[in-house]
Amino acid sequence: MSIKVGVIGAGWMVKYHAEGFRAAGAEIVAVADPAPGAADKAAAEWGIAKTFDSVEKMLAEAPELDAVSIIVPNKFHAPLALQCLKAGKHVFCEKPPGLSAAEVEEMVKLAEETGKKLMFNFNNRARPESQAMKAYVDDGTVGRINSAQAKWIRRTGIPGFGGWFTTKAMSGGGATIDLLHMIDLSLYLMGYPEPAYVLANTFDDHITDPGFKGPWGIPDREGGTTDVECAAHGFVTFKSGQVLSLQVSWAEMVKREEVSVVFQGTKAGGKVERLFGRDGLDETAIDTCELYVQENGNSVDRTITTEACEDMGRIHSAANFIHTINGTAEPLNTPDQAHKLMLIIDALYESAATGKPVAV
Structure with missing residues (x-):
């Protein structure tokens, strides 16, 4: 049935x-x-x-x-x-x-x-590159991931002005809470360790500048609110000793949109990345999945080839929900992991507001 x-x-x-x-x-x-x-x-x-x-x-x-x-x-x-x-x-x-x-x-x-x-x-957990990399983590190829860098940055990516995206009461925040996927993907690969401290800052320099609106942005709302950040940089430590740095932005002086997780493990490093020629346009994207290892005294970079996935894992993610209900697959994410992620996001905003590290 x-x-x-x-x-x-x-x-x-x-x-x-x-x-x-x-x-x-x-x-x-x-x-x-x-x-x-x-x-x-x-x-x-x-x-x-x-x-x-x-x-x-x-x-x-x-x-x-x-x-x-x-x-x-x-x-x-x-x-x-x-x-x-x-x-x-x-x-x-x-x-x-x-x-x-x-x-x-x-x-x-x-x-x-x-x-x-x-x-x-x-x-983004359901993207073929992410699942391929998770398999290398799970089979021990990577070893323990000591550190990771999460990045989702845009040069011109504010999704409309004055609408719900730029209104904190509706959205909970700006670029950080909207583009939290790479923070989540880093934690997923790291085994979702228990967070300890967060130190971060947010920036709103371009949040009212129409020149930084994304090509797919929602219609502007005249007289609406723009009280959220357009960029955040931070650092998370974990009780396990692992660490995570993050950079997230809708509007920041960077070359192009970049969506990536880079990590350093005890046996191998790696990268899952999507680069855009133009912000927000999937048809300009180039996906990369790589492992970095030492073999026979040589530095070896392995390219992992996966199937193309223009929907960025959205279809597989939805299908996994149904398979989980039916008991035919393990869930790609759990409620406990979602709670940990939001503890980190809360602490990031608190640290930015107070200028101090925040215990999670």
Whole structure:
């Protein structure tokens, strides 16, 4: 019997959720969105039978739902996840997990109490390069990763001015919380160690400059708020002795958009990287996956060739949620890991505000 899924939010990410769920054998039976006509448009495009203008109506009038996916602004991730878990549904939620670690902790507790799956769309874990590198970590080739550098930087990548992305009350922050994927991927490869301290600073130099808007940015909102950072640099230490440095930006004086994790292990180093010729344009991207080893007294750089993945793992990530529910795959991410990630994000913002290291 196939898993029946309802989608909350009718934006562009529905494409990837729908393809992933269906690839795993699930059925998408409903979509809900309060914006007039949004649910009907998505339903027509993706062949979804039922449409609703509220989550309450969807849960009440589509009781056959086993699971929901949440594709809405960050502020609503936790409230909707809690609402759906209480209704007895498995939950797949877009990143970030919530606005804070406290919100995620509440989500984790309720998922445990209800026995329902709670997963997040950390899709960069599902990229072929990331999975190939994780296999080398798991089989001992890399050894222990002592240090890593996480980077998602853009030169011109502010996603609109005055909308929910640049409004802290709606988003929880700017580039850091939006582009947290490489921080998560670093932690994933490192074994998600327990964080100890965070030292960081944020910068908002270009947050009101239209010259730094991304090519795919959402429409500007006249008179809207721009109270978030456009760049962050920081350093995380872990109780295990491992360390992580990070650089994240929407708008920063760099050559091009770069998405990468570089690490140094006891047996091998490595890199998973995506370089863009122009910010935000996938068709200009070049993916690289490499291992660095010493063999027979020589420095050897191994190139790992993987299949192309233009969707950056989004389809595989969604499919993994369904396979996890069915018990045919291990989850690519866990609620505990999401909570640790948000503890680090919270500490990063606190350190930037206070100018001091923050104990996690």
